Amino acid sequence: MSPVPRPPSHTHQPGPPFDAPAARKLRSALGMTPQHVAHNLRTSYGLPYVTQDLVAAWERGTETPTHSELTALAGALWCSPADLIGRPRTLREHRIARGLAPEDVARTVGHEFLAYVRMEESGQWRGTDRQTAALAELLGLTLPDLITVTGREAGLADLLRSAASTRWQAYVRPVGKIVPLDRRLLEAALRELHQSYQGHMVATLRWGDGGAAGEAGDTGRDFLDRIVEHFWTTVETRTS
Incomplete structure (x- = not known):
């Protein structure tokens, strides 16, 4: 019997962030081979096109399972889909x-x-x-997850960049409308972000036009690019 091709929609459909090493580790712990997993997916989960080569490709990270394939794979490996997903974002x-x-x-x-x-x-x-x-x-x-999945992270990032690079006091209320945190905690976090970013800018001015100034400028831009991550780290540090 000739192999059943994988549906074209499955080769283009974006899947969740897949943790390939976790899938390989779970399979090995069960004493299963990729062939065993493929057979299980074909006979028990209605995926007639799955071969041991496809399972191996998932585990190498060269192919990514779709949402439905990942759910079936979790069943075949006796685990939760969450065990096979990297950090969910959407x-x-x-x-x-x-x-x-x-x-x-x-x-x-x-x-x-x-x-x-x-x-x-x-x-x-x-x-x-x-x-x-x-x-x-x-x-x-979590609160960071909620901000992300509800589509408010981009707006938060814009406000945080402005708070870090201008007067942070003017952004306490706008940020607070997105992030329901205690006002004093929010003020402290924005002040710290502002001080950190201004420190990068002062270093750039101090070092003039040399290579060190370029590195400081790059560090400042990277800081702004990752401003949301820095914000949540600051909040977590102050609440731990």
């Missing part, structure tokens, strides 16, 4: 990591199914405060 990835169907999430948070699916596809959350709180509880979202 709403869809967090849902898959929890092993939930889109209709389950829509029903729990109180959204119409098609409206919820459109929000997953667009990356723009349109829920009320109550629905947002229900989503965070259902998917186990």
Whole structure:
């Protein structure tokens, strides 16, 4: 019998961030070969096109399983989909990591199914405060995760860059509208970001036009590019 080709949609459909080493480690711990996994996926999970070569490609990181393939692979390896996913970032990835169907999430948070699916596809959350709180509880979202999956991270990054490079005091209220943190904590975090960035700029001016100035300037730009990451690290440090 000739092999069944992988559906074209599966070769172009973006999947979740896949942790290839974890998949290989879990398979080895079960004493299974890629051939065993492929056979299980074909016979028990309705994926007739899966071969040992495809499983091996997933484990090497040269191919990425789709959402449905990853869910089936998790079943074959007796683990949760979350065990095979790198750090989820999108709403869809967090849902898959929890092993939930889109209709389950829509029903729990109180959204119409098609409206919820459109929000997953667009990356723009349109829920009320109550629905947002229900989503965070259902998917186990941290505050940084919630900001990201609801499509507010880009706006937060713009505000944080301005706070770091100009007067941070003017951005306490706008940032607070996105990030519901204690005002004193927010002020301290923005002040620290501002001081860190200004330190890079002072170093650039002090070193003049030499190579050190170029390195300081690059460091400053990198700091602004990763401003959201620096913000959450600062908040975590101050609350730990």
